[in-house]
Amino acid sequence: GENVEQHPSTLSVQEGDSAVIKCTYSDSASNYFPWYKQELGKRPQLIIDIRSNVGEKKDQRIAVTLNKTAKHFSLHITETQPEDSAVYFCAAKGWGGGNKLTFGTGTQLKVEL
């Protein structure tokens, strides 16, 4: 089955700096890669996703890149703000398995003033 590794587990940045979270996946047939943000005590919420036929996608301060050859994808947050502080999860949809996603272990992002 699919295996997703996520790094780093914690990340601390100064407000206004950029943050990058990286994930690798094992199944070369994986075709869908969403990112979720979970604030303390809240539900995970989809913030951006990318499909295997696209190399990069951007939405305001958030961007995701995908390298299919290396089997890794990354989340980039620019001009970080305190409200970006949360746990971020990457996920991958492997071959078969219906709509089942395999999640990474999460990155605790802290944006310091």
Add this chain to the structure above:
Amino acid sequence: DAGVIQSPRHEVTEMGQEVTLRCKPISGHDYLFWYRQTMMRGLELLIYFNNNVPIDDSGMPEDRFSAKMPNASFSTLKIQPSEPRDSAVYFCASSFSSGGTNYGYTFGSGTRLTVV
């Protein structure tokens, strides 16, 4: 749409008691997932359904856990008997696929279960 609706939001029960968690997925979604989240183990997939049929229950910890989806708008996760190690936040999520294209999950607000 009101999103994925879970109940109760909080549940405190004594060890040995039966616990039932409920979920109403988004109308039109054909997949429903039950996850458990703890600090130690992160997000664990327990079971998922496609068109009300259980597809993969390999994540269900043991026979004390059972899940049903009697129709497209309702699912339950039952723990009987409950144990302190079952304490966690249980999330329900739903999603849909169309023409072979998959879409991301929408999670419910979760049920925080405490077994004392």
